[in-house]
Amino acid sequence: MTHATASLMRPPFPAERGVDAHNLKLGMWVFLASEVMFFTALIGSYVILRFGAPGEWAKPGVVLNIPVTAFNTFLLICSSVSMVKAFAAISDGDQKMLKVWLLVTIIGGAMFVGIQAYEYTHLIHRGFLPSGVREGSELAELVANGTLPAATMGLYGSTFYAMTGFHGFHVTCGVVAMAYLYLFRVRRGKYSQQDYRGIEAVGLYWHFVDLVWIILFTIVYLI
Amino acid sequence: MTTVAATHDVGHGEHAPSGFWRKYIFSTDHKTIGIQFLFLSLFFLLLGGILAMQMRWQLGFPGKPMPGGGILPESMAPGGVILPEYYIQLVTMHGTFMVFFAIMPLLVGVFANFLIPLKLGAHDMAFPRINMASFWFAFAAGMVMLASLFVPEGAARAGWTMYAPLSARPDLSGAELGQKLWSVSIVLLGLSSILGSLNYITTIINNRAPGMTWFRMPLSVWSLFITAILGLLALPVLSGAAIMLLFDQTIGTHFFDPPAGGQPLLWQHLFWFFGHPEVYILILPAMGMVSDIIANGSRKPIFGYHSMVFAIIAIAFLGWIVWGHHMFMSGMNPTLGSSFMISTMVIAVPSAIKTFNWMGTMWRGNLRFHVPMMHAVAFVAMFVIGGLSGIFMAATPVDMHIHDTYFIVAHLHYVLFGGSLFALFGAITYWYPKMFGRMMSERWGKIHFWLTFVFYNLVFFPMHNLGMAGHMRRIYDPTQYDFLKPLQPLNTFISVCAFLLFASQAIFALNFIISLFRGQKAPQNPWLDNGLEWTLPNPAPHGNWAQIPSVYRGPYEFSSPEVEEDYLPQTRKLPTDREPAVLSSGAPS
Amino acid sequence: METAHKHPRYLLIWLYLALLTAAELTLAFELPISRNLKLVILMVLAVWKALLVAMFFMHLKFERWNLRILFIIPIPLAVIFIFAAITEKIW
Numbered sequence: 001m002t003h004a005t006a007s008l009m010r011p012p013f014p015a016e017r018g019v020d021a022h023n024l025k026l027g028m029w030v031f032l033a034s035e036v037m038f039f040t041a042l043i044g045s046y047v048i049l050r051f052g053a054p055g056e057w058a059k060p061g062v063v064l065n066i067p068v069t070a071f072n073t074f075l076l077i078c079s080s081v082s083m084v085k086a087f088a089a090i091s092d093g094d095q096k097m098l099k100v101w102l103l104v105t106i107i108g109g110a111m112f113v114g115i116q117a118y119e120y121t122h123l124i125h126r127g128f129l130p131s132g133v134r135e136g137s138e139l140a141e142l143v144a145n146g147t148l149p150a151a152t153m154g155l156y157g158s159t160f161y162a163m164t165g166f167h168g169f170h171v172t173c174g175v176v177a178m179a180y181l182y183l184f185r186v187r188r189g190k191y192s193q194q195d196y197r198g199i200e201a202v203g204l205y206w207h208f209v210d211l212v213w214i215i216l217f218t219i220v221y222l223i
Numbered sequence: 224m225t226t227v228a229a230t231h232d233v234g235h236g237e238h239a240p241s242g243f244w245r246k247y248i249f250s251t252d253h254k255t256i257g258i259q260f261l262f263l264s265l266f267f268l269l270l271g272g273i274l275a276m277q278m279r280w281q282l283g284f285p286g287k288p289m290p291g292g293g294i295l296p297e298s299m300a301p302g303g304v305i306l307p308e309y310y311i312q313l314v315t316m317h318g319t320f321m322v323f324f325a326i327m328p329l330l331v332g333v334f335a336n337f338l339i340p341l342k343l344g345a346h347d348m349a350f351p352r353i354n355m356a357s358f359w360f361a362f363a364a365g366m367v368m369l370a371s372l373f374v375p376e377g378a379a380r381a382g383w384t385m386y387a388p389l390s391a392r393p394d395l396s397g398a399e400l401g402q403k404l405w406s407v408s409i410v411l412l413g414l415s416s417i418l419g420s421l422n423y424i425t426t427i428i429n430n431r432a433p434g435m436t437w438f439r440m441p442l443s444v445w446s447l448f449i450t451a452i453l454g455l456l457a458l459p460v461l462s463g464a465a466i467m468l469l470f471d472q473t474i475g476t477h478f479f480d481p482p483a484g485g486q487p488l489l490w491q492h493l494f495w496f497f498g499h500p501e502v503y504i505l506i507l508p509a510m511g512m513v514s515d516i517i518a519n520g521s522r523k524p525i526f527g528y529h530s531m532v533f534a535i536i537a538i539a540f541l542g543w544i545v546w547g548h549h550m551f552m553s554g555m556n557p558t559l560g561s562s563f564m565i566s567t568m569v570i571a572v573p574s575a576i577k578t579f580n581w582m583g584t585m586w587r588g589n590l591r592f593h594v595p596m597m598h599a600v601a602f603v604a605m606f607v608i609g610g611l612s613g614i615f616m617a618a619t620p621v622d623m624h625i626h627d628t629y630f631i632v633a634h635l636h637y638v639l640f641g642g643s644l645f646a647l648f649g650a651i652t653y654w655y656p657k658m659f660g661r662m663m664s665e666r667w668g669k670i671h672f673w674l675t676f677v678f679y680n681l682v683f684f685p686m687h688n689l690g691m692a693g694h695m696r697r698i699y700d701p702t703q704y705d706f707l708k709p710l711q712p713l714n715t716f717i718s719v720c721a722f723l724l725f726a727s728q729a730i731f732a733l734n735f736i737i738s739l740f741r742g743q744k745a746p747q748n749p750w751l752d753n754g755l756e757w758t759l760p761n762p763a764p765h766g767n768w769a770q771i772p773s774v775y776r777g778p779y780e781f782s783s784p785e786v787e788e789d790y791l792p793q794t795r796k797l798p799t800d801r802e803p804a805v806l807s808s809g810a811p812s
Numbered sequence: 813m814e815t816a817h818k819h820p821r822y823l824l825i826w827l828y829l830a831l832l833t834a835a836e837l838t839l840a841f842e843l844p845i846s847r848n849l850k851l852v853i854l855m856v857l858a859v860w861k862a863l864l865v866a867m868f869f870m871h872l873k874f875e876r877w878n879l880r881i882l883f884i885i886p887i888p889l890a891v892i893f894i895f896a897a898i899t900e901k902i903w
Contacts, residue, residue, distance in 0.1 A: 014805070204870055
């Protein structure tokens with residue numbers, strides 16, 4: 001990036017140096033710090049409840065669909081790559097590839113949400129609820145025959161839905177934000193090599209959402 | 224090297240908003256938003272006070288019909304006699320409104336919004352529209368919480384700390400909708416706070432005027448900066464906890480439900496992990512503003528400016544690892560308890576440093592006891608008392624006896640009322656001319672101060688004695704215990720003084736309101752202060768400065784030998800001053 | 813000033829991420845390793861992936877230290893909180 005770019009992404013009035021990041025970028029990082037704490041509360045509670053659980057936790061893969069979720073993880077990682085490619089494109093001034101990569105990201109994100117919604121409906125159908133296992137359901141039989149531990153299914157449901165639900169909510173907000181940017185800014189050519197602050201900010205948010213999922217996938221699905 | 228050429232700075236709002244709605248209601252101007260927070264919080268401060276008066280009636284005159292109690296529903300106070308179910312709502316909602324909707328927004332929502340861009344030399348906050356959103360989320364949160372008072376079964380009633388499972392189970396608490404509304408309101412408030420914090424942090428880091436280096440920022444701004452970081456990181460934990468509580472209350476999850484493996488202590492850990500940084504949020508801005516006012520009233524630089532900054536940072540840093548001292552009696556792991564005891568003792572040190580620095584500032588100063596100065600000095604004294612009682616509580620063996628007694632109530636009111644609220648009275652009086660262009664009445668300010676100071680101490684100091692004697696908190700009828708019966712006259716005395724204390728606040732309210740219309744028109748710099756805000760007209764215009772000023776020195780150059788006046792504004796250029804370094808390095812001008 | 817003139821090799825990072833994910837899945841389901849060791853290795857792999865995303869996709873590697881600090885601060889807080897609350901049950 002040239003000096004010209006750098007100075008135009010500074011505020012248009014004199015100011016002390018700060019952290020050499022334009023306000024939108026700094027603001028997004030600050031916001032992400034708060035999001036780390038929010039997920040700390042949810043994920044931390046999961047860890048704490050699981051450590052102190054009154055019995056064994058369900059084995060991985062019995063309740064949750066690993067192959068589908070593994071694909072979903074891969075999908076989200078790919079959409080993170082397409083997002084950074086979109087960012088790289090506009091930082092080089094390439095409007096066309098910005099459009100392409102951003103669209104790919106939006107579609108990837110939307111697919112992630114869709115697959116997760118599918119996962120939820122399937123789980124609920126099999127009897128896995130936020131409150132635990134529904135009576136008379138398929139999973140209730142697994143509890144009855146000892147494949148699933150009765151004592152901790154309530155906690156399992158509560159923590160699973162809280163964590164993945166809020167993560168999914170954040171992904172959805174990201175998809176909506178990117179769609180808005182795409183429709184009302186990118187298509188109108190509002191971003192350029194000189195000013196692509198919005199793309200950078202939404203990119204940071206999107207990568208963060210991916211990062212949280214990387215942690216979540218491991219500790220919720222694989223352990 | 225290219226620079227952006229501009230005839231004048233392009234701030235966010237080049238055009239001042241027009242129309243009543245854009246200018247006063249949906250404004251993005253930080254000053255207007257600050258004033259909106261002011262009116263909202265003062266309303267909730269009044270409401271919190273009214274709830275407290277009802278509590279004091281019951282404690283002072285147990286079982287007697289309350290004057291005016293006839294308007295309360297039969298399920299709460301038949302014939303005006305407060306029922307236990309209503310009493311515990313009063314306790315809960317008094318704490319909730321005072322902490323979340325009065326003190327916090329008064330310190331942060333009002334003064335962070337109002338002061339930060341003015342004191343730093345910025346046009347506005349970094350994100351004016353997010354700032355507006357922050358206010359409206361707080362407003363919505365307040366309305367939800369207010370509504371919870373009027374639902375059929377009544378408001379939340381598990382104490383402002385909302386311990387689960389009492390708060391999660393309506394069969395235990397007797398309130399369903401009221402409890403849920405509490406959770407919803409807190410989630411909204413958390414969002415408001417986080418959005419605000421993000422604005423303050425970004426603005427302070429990135430939008431300081433040239434020459435406004437970190438160590439030239441006033442302590443009010445430093446404290447608001449650190450407070451914003453605390454808020455940014457602590458409020459999400461509360462929001463997360465409130466969401467989990469809401470889920471337990473609505474969709475049947477089991478986070479805090481022991482039969483299903485949930486942990487009530489998890490709620491306590493989550494709440495206090497937020498709760499302790501929260502109390503530093505409630506005191507640090509007050510300390511910062513008091514520093515500004517004391518330097519001004521002493522006509523001396525702040526003693527030990529750098530140590531003041533490091534003390535604020537130390538308090539904030541240590542504040543993250545002391546939360547367990549609220550849980551000494553919870554049955555938590557005793558080893559963990561010891562570590563919390565030690566960290567809590569340590570955190571007294573930076574606070575003490577600040578106290579000595581305030582005294583050092585006043586020592587041999589050219590003291591002017593204007594109303595803000597009186598409040599600021601009272602703050603120091605009351606805060607010391609509150610801090611000292613805190614040392615008692617920090618020692619776990621002592622806390623075993625005084626936890627959940629009136630000793631704690633005395634402590635928290637000394638720091639929150641004697642501390643934060645006195646600082647707020649001083650700060651509101653101090654920056655009133657900047658907000659409204661008029662001065663509050665000095666005479667009525669002094670009368671209000673003395674009445675408040677006397678009655679306040681008569682109300683809260685005896686509570687130390689009550690607590691040591693074993694009088695527990697949140698209790699509806701102390702006379703049910705024989706060992707508390709001899710203390711009842713003290714309770715009645717406290718209640719009478721409390722009514723007089725509350726009545727005295729009418730003076731402040733009237734002073735505030737009447738001065739809006741009939742107050743003496745304020746000169747530009749009525750307190751002869753050095754801050755950037757006093758170089759603007761009263762009230763300050765939209766966008767603050769047409770051209771961002773340059774800053775040449777720190778904020779506390781009082782009685783400087785370089786000039787004849789006893790103050791030397793930050794932006795005044797002396798022949799020996801050079802332009803800020805950043806202006807010559809190619810930044811836009 | 814933004815520093816990197818050339819972009820990091822994003823596709824290479826993507827490959828690393830894919831490989832690490834595959835490693836996690838293999839470890840979790842195929843390998844006969846003790847549960848605790850599995851736990852530790854899986855966490856290490858997850859954190860490694862997260863760091864790759866943060867450092868390269870989010871450009872943290874190329875930012876000033878004071879911006880990096882901002883993101884780093886919450887992490888010890890999270891650890892302290894979880895550790896303290898866990899001691900309720902495991903001590």
